[in-house]
Every structure is written in structure tokens, then in C-alpha cells.
Amino acid sequence: DTGVSQDPRHKITKRGQNVTFRCDPISEHNRLYWYRQTLGQGPEFLTYFQNEAQLEKSRLLSDRFSAERPKGSFSTLEIQRTEQGDSAMYLCASSLQQGRTDTQYFGPGTRLTVL
Amino acid sequence: QKEVEQNSGPLSVPEGAIASLNCTYSDRGSQSFFWYRQYSGKSPELIMSIYSNGDKEDGRFTAQLNKASQYVSLLIRDSQPSDSATYLCAVIRNTGGFKTIFGAGTRLFVKA
Numbered sequence: 001d002t003g004v005s006q007d008p009r010h011k012i013t014k015r016g017q018n019v020t021f022r023c024d025p026i027s028e029h030n031r032l033y034w035y036r037q038t039l040g041q042g043p044e045f046l047t048y049f050q051n052e053a054q055l056e057k058s059r060l061l062s063d064r065f066s067a068e069r070p071k072g073s074f075s076t077l078e079i080q081r082t083e084q085g086d087s088a089m090y091l092c093a094s095s096l097q098q099g100r101t102d103t104q105y106f107g108p109g110t111r112l113t114v115l
Numbered sequence: 116q117k118e119v120e121q122n123s124g125p126l127s128v129p130e131g132a133i134a135s136l137n138c139t140y141s142d143r144g145s146q147s148f149f150w151y152r153q154y155s156g157k158s159p160e161l162i163m164s165i166y167s168n169g170d171k172e173d174g175r176f177t178a179q180l181n182k183a184s185q186y187v188s189l190l191i192r193d194s195q196p197s198d199s200a201t202y203l204c205a206v207i208r209n210t211g212g213f214k215t216i217f218g219a220g221t222r223l224f225v226k227a
Contacts, residue, residue, distance in 0.1 A: 042217030106158040
């Protein structure tokens with residue numbers, strides 16, 4: 001257990017529905033990341049926050065995806081109008097960025113299945 | 116060309132042998148490099164980070180970085196069946212925006 005928690009651990013939804021995932025990072029960590037991972041692939045970067053500011057967003061993140069970290073603590077990732085291609089493991093990671101070190105620790109992930 | 120490339124494997128080694136995992140990256144400006152282990156159905160767990168050229172040792176693991184060749188490797192000494200997993204190489208790219216890029220991973224099997 002790294003100290004990063006994610007909720008829910010599993011989500012099954014029907015195509016077209018909206019889903020929201022939550023991530024609670026390690027408390028003193030200032031950076032929070034979202035990734036998506038499909039079978040046989042490495043995690044794919046989606047976005048990251050430094051405190052409450054969203055500093056980078058992948059071009060892969062369509063306008064159906066939105067992430068927030070309102071008070072610089074927990075974060076939510078929302079997917080609107082889900083599609084079957086959104087089925088994947090959604091991973092959250094956090095880090096304490098100091099100088100050039102930025103070691104990320106992952107949560108257990110949320111597995112999304114879109115029917 | 117993928118930004119971070121790894122042999123997908125599987126790499127099979129006998130118990131007690133040295134497993135050697137390799138990774139190349141394309142962004143010459145990258146500064147931070149990581150190895151993660153991922154068991155099936157689980158999230159990645161950090162094994163090692165390395166930032167400077169040369170070797171870094173931690174127990175049975177040694178990470179090697181060669182920035183001139185854009186190459187990172189991980190050696191696992193005295194491999195155990197419990198080391199059987201997918202090993203992910205990750206690189207933090209600073210060019211064109213800060214972003215962490217993962218390779219697709221190398222599957223390692225350690226035979227008892």
C-alpha cells in the first residue's frame with residue numbers, strides 16, 4: 001500500500017453514461033497524475049496537477065474527459081458520454097516534487113468497463 | 116518510433132540467474148528515469164529511480180543509465196520466482212511539455 005487511494009476500484013457502466021473517479025494522494029505530495037492503461041500497454045499519461053493547477057494535459061484527452069483538484073488535495077476524473085474504447089484501468093499517482101526528483105507512487109487503480 | 120521502447124519479451128531466466136532488462140528513449144533532454152514492477156491485475160510499484168549516468172544499486176537491483184546512448188537498463192541478481200512480473204521503464208520528458216512516458220513493459224518469467 002503506497003498511501004494513494006482510488007475509488008471506486010471497479011466500475012461497470014453502459015455506453016453513454018457519465019462516470020467519475022476519485023483519487024486521494026499521499027498527504028504531503030504536491031503533484032498528482034492521471035494515467036490510463038490498457039492490456040499489454042504501459043500507463044498512458046493523461047494529465048497532471050501541481051497543487052490545484054492543472055499544468056499539462058495530453059492531446060489524447062478528448063473534451064469528454066475532465067479532471068479537477070480543487071483544493072490541491074484529492075482529485076476527480078470525469079468521463080462524459082462513455083464509449084467502449086474508454087474501457088481501461090485508470091491509475092492515479094502522486095509525488096513530492098523536489099528539485100529534479102519526481103518519484104511517482106501509484107494507487108491501486110479503477111478498472112472501468114463500458115458495456 | 117515510440118518515445119520509450121522496451122522488448123516485450125517474455126524474458127525467461129532460471130531461478131538464481133541474472134535478468135537483464137533494457138530500455139531506450141528518444142528525447143535527449145530527458146532527466147529522470149524509473150523502473151516499475153507490475154504484477155498482473157495490480158498497479159505499478161516503484162523499484163528504482165536514476166538521474167545520473169552510471170550505476171545505482173539497491174539490494175538485488177542495479178539500474179544503469181547512459182544518456183549519451185539514451186539507454187537505461189535494470190539488472191536483477193539472484194532472480195526469484197516472485198520477480199516474475201512486467202517491468203516498466205518510465206522517462207520524464209521535459210521537451211515540449213512535462214510528461215511521463217512509459218514503455219510497454221517487458222514480461223519476465225523466473226523458472227523455479
